[in-house]
Amino acid sequence: MKRRLASLIALAMVGTIALTSCSSGSGSTTPAPANTDSVQTEGKDYGGLKYLRMCSGTQGATWTTVGSAMMEYVGSAMKDMGVSASNGPGGSVANCRAVANGEYELGWAFTSTVYDAYGATGAFSEDEPMENLTHIMSIFPSQQHFVVPADSSIQSLADINGKVVNFTPVTETSYTVNNKVFEAYGINQDTIESAGGTVTLTRFNEASELLKNGELDLWTACIAAPGSAVSDMAFAPGIRFVNIDEDKIPQILEQLPGFTEMTIPAGTYEGVDEDVRTVGTVGSIFCTADLPEDVVYDFLKTIYENWDALKAINPTAFGDLDVNDWLNGATAPIHPGAEKFYKEMGVM
Incomplete structure (x- = not known):
């Protein structure tokens, strides 16, 4: 298992990553209104899901700001399915445990942290392997x-x-x-x-x-x-x-x-x-393997439709990242709903 995981992190360990632009401030802006026109939820199977909860970062961190905007967009897209979307504070290590234990459906963590959680190494050496974690998307790097x-x-x-x-x-x-x-x-x-x-x-x-x-x-x-x-x-x-x-x-x-x-x-x-x-390392958004496929697919579809608005929150952090980068450094299996989305986009 560890050999397979090691191969998954290869992309995250190649070369030296530098930020592509500079700013003396956070570059944060208020997110634009949600664009959900192409996200069709009719006929989808959400498995009776009512709450889609995300844990992201510390108050004031870019993860938290972006995560909150993401869930505003997702909530708008999924409202007809009766789903309430929210974002809460957290930390990379704690988020892995919280999602694996079912306290949250979605979490932010560094790909390196997910690697440790999946294989019960590093900070998770006393935990059981969290082999129910799956990758949804990679996000901007953190230093x-x-x-x-x-x-x-x-x-x-x-x-x-x-x-x-x-x-x-x-x-x-x-x-x-x-x-x-x-x-x-x-x-x-x-x-x-x-x-x-x-x-x-x-x-x-x-x-x-x-x-x-x-x-x-x-x-x-x-x-x-x-x-x-x-x-x-x-x-x-x-x-x-x-x-x-x-x-x-x-x-x-x-x-x-x-x-x-x-x-x-x-x-x-x-x-x-x-x-x-x-x-x-590279940040990522992940979930458990049992989150319904349609939920993950529609989550990614919503993020894709609102990517430019999300990038505008902190242009320096996002740089020139686009959908072709959303699998970079993945250290857990790709969720089936994510796999469907990436194949449709020609990324897989």
């Missing part, structure tokens, strides 16, 4: 951000022992990434604290307030750039990024299946005038 105040004494990730470092909650992928990245430097939570530092496990949007108030030395998150929380910190008090050293990248990627080296281009954030070397 691990290592942010310090502009006047910080931290020049390298090797300097964080004895500092106040936010690892983010254990239910978020960024927590796992932080552990693997810092491990490459011989650093862990114990070494940070034994040197007089503090480890916090705070959600990134709340942690940004700590950095603004001078209570945090290193802010971390795996988010799509530009993230509004980072843009706010760039405005005040001003920030710098800490690069991952090039010689550490191979060791880190070996420990993080589905991740690849990425670049956050200069100018993405105010005051950040040089490219940032980091690692990242």
Whole structure:
């Protein structure tokens, strides 16, 4: 099984992915009215579904903003079937468990996280394999951000022992990434604290307030750039990024299946005038295999019809992604409803 999964993530691990455009802000806009003219629900079998619930990201994150807009469009498309669509907060690791357990029908997670959940590895090593998870679509990439105040004494990730470092909650992928990245430097939570530092496990949007108030030395998150929380910190008090050293990248990627080296281009954030070397992964939307085929097909049809409006919410994060990219990096089997859609679109 693990060999088969490894082949599925090959696309997510080839080359270095860079953002295709730059912005000093989030680029977010209010979503346009739904376009559902070509989504025909009459005669479809939704299996008696009444609620289509999605869990996405932390408040203020691009995942949450886009996920909410998606479900507005989907709710409009499916209203004649009596389906109420909604989007709630979450995190990549927690979302896999929530969807697998039936708390939500749809979830956002990094393809690398789905890989771990499907095979009971990494953050899911004590879980049963979540082999009921299936891939619906891939979405824009996210990059691990290592942010310090502009006047910080931290020049390298090797300097964080004895500092106040936010690892983010254990239910978020960024927590796992932080552990693997810092491990490459011989650093862990114990070494940070034994040197007089503090480890916090705070959600990134709340942690940004700590950095603004001078209570945090290193802010971390795996988010799509530009993230509004980072843009706010760039405005005040001003920030710098800490690069991952090039010689550490191979060791880190070996420990993080589905991740690849990425670049956050200069100018993405105010005051950040040089490219940032980091690692990242591809986001995805997934569900369980028993979600009715027509539901998944109509979900994708609705997203396709409203893709330009969704891209307008954060043009920098989406870049030039289109339907031909929606299977990139898939690490779980493709849902039958998704397979039907992609074959119809000529993608499969």
